[in-house]
Amino acid sequence: MSEPTPILQFGTSRFLQAHADLFFHEAATPRTVTVVQTTGDPSRAGRLAALADPRGYPVRIRGLSDGQVVDREIRVTSVRRTLSTATDWPALCRLAASETQAILSNTGDRGYQPQPADDAPAFDQAMSFPAKLYHLLAHRQAAGGAPLSIFPMELVPENGAVLRARVMQIARAQRAPDALCDWLQACVWVNSLVDRIVSEPLQPAGAVAEPYALWAIQAGPGVALPCDHPAVQLVPDLDEIERLKLHILNLGHTVLADRWLAAGADPARLVRQMMAGPDRAALDRICADEVLPGFAARGRGPQARAYLAVTLDRFANPFLDHRLADIAQNHPEKVARRIGAFLDWVGPDGHAMPELSAIARKAAS
Missing domain, CATH: 1.10.1040 (N-(1-d-carboxylethyl)-l-norvaline Dehydrogenase; domain 2)
Known part of the structure; x- marks a missing residue:
């Protein structure tokens, strides 16, 4: 039986490896993560396996900080499990309905764009990320799970509000019951901004990144930081x-x-x-x-x-x-x-x- 992971992460990018996943590893109270591949690309199977290697994957921090040279390597061990929406949807649903406490995503510049499959009444791998998220959250609500916090990290202004609006649009198109719509609205959709230059992938997993890093999270009702780390900051306004x-x-x-x-x-x-x-x-x-x-x-x-x-x-x-x-x-x-x-x-x-x-x-x- 795998170790419970309170964080469910959509996206396998080198940015996430050297940003959020590194912060979860370095946090005063470390957090553990299940990483989900949304594209279904079989060529990345090696990356998925390496991310969850118990020995960790390397992140090299290289650059200048306050005029001093920084050149160090960290073995990141926060990722304990990897899944794919293409092959592991039932297992993903079980996970989301039980141990998940927060969801984060970084699905690329086109991750929110609607797809024709979004109109399907049941999960389809060809769906956009918001549609996949809708069906996953609907499963959690039907299983009696509590509303949770959702931390989109895509470079979209007011990304939490934008993602919530798209998920609610899908819910209305699916004629979701009022109870589900109310439950979705009760989730905490967090606006955030991320900043770190992650320049180079390492194979099969890992990355090279600069010392500077920021994950700014906008304060609001029910918003709590996902981990205790100096680069993760609660701010009154992201603008x-x-x-x-x-x-x-x-x-x-x-x-x-x-x-x-x-x-x-x-x-x-x-x-x-x-x-x-x-x-x-x-x-x-x-x-x-x-x-x-x-x-x-x-x-x-x-x-x-x-x-x-x-x-x-x-x-x-x-x-x-x-x-x-x-x-x-x-x-x-x-x-x-x-x-x-x-x-x-x-x-x-x-x-x-x-x-x-x-x-x-x-x-x-």
Whole structure:
């Protein structure tokens, strides 16, 4: 019999391995996790097995912190079990109905997009993550399980509220009973923001990451931190943190990715290499002439300047092999969310942003 795991995690990414799963391992009171693969990709069977290896998987933390070199490795042992929605749905339902206390997810940039199978009356592997979650929660409610906390970690503004709205939309389409709808509303849908550059996978599991890490969780009724760790913080409002990360760090990555694509998309090109060449000057110009004035127009100039200084140092981290090919995945969607949304936030009466506007128009065409 496997050890009970209070955390049920949807997603197997290297980000989660070097972020939440590492925090659960390092917490003052360690938490244990069951990791669920949602894609059903059989080629990742080796990763699933390695994640739950009792010896743990490696996470290498490399970079600079307060001017000091950090270069250490941790063997993460928080993952005790792995399942796949494609092959283990009955076992997953039993687990969710009994020992699960909290659910977290990081299902990628397209994880919330509706799929045709979402309309099916019973679970189907072709469903989107919110539809799979709906059927799993419905099973828990029918089995008499209590409402629980749900921590989406996708890079979507107000991700908890967005996921709840999509699950409730599915519930209404399925004509769910009032008791189930009330139960779903009683779950705690947590808005959160995550920040850590995880640059390189290790095989068969593990990752290389920078020292900087943040999991900011918005306070609200019933919200409790999933673990006691310095990088996991309860904050009154995510907006300021979210804007800084999305429109400086993420925007900066996407600007570099756009230039990388225009230059021929060398698959071996790294962020730190671009920061050591002429692309650094272009990024500095866009930040100085467009990004910082945009934040200043919204009354957040000092915060943006401080965050930008830290961000540029993170980009130039000499230890991290952060590939532009990874950043450029789903490039049009990232441009819309990171650059287009920044232009909308500043508004047409704000500071002129010709270079960012050009990137947004090109991606949308």
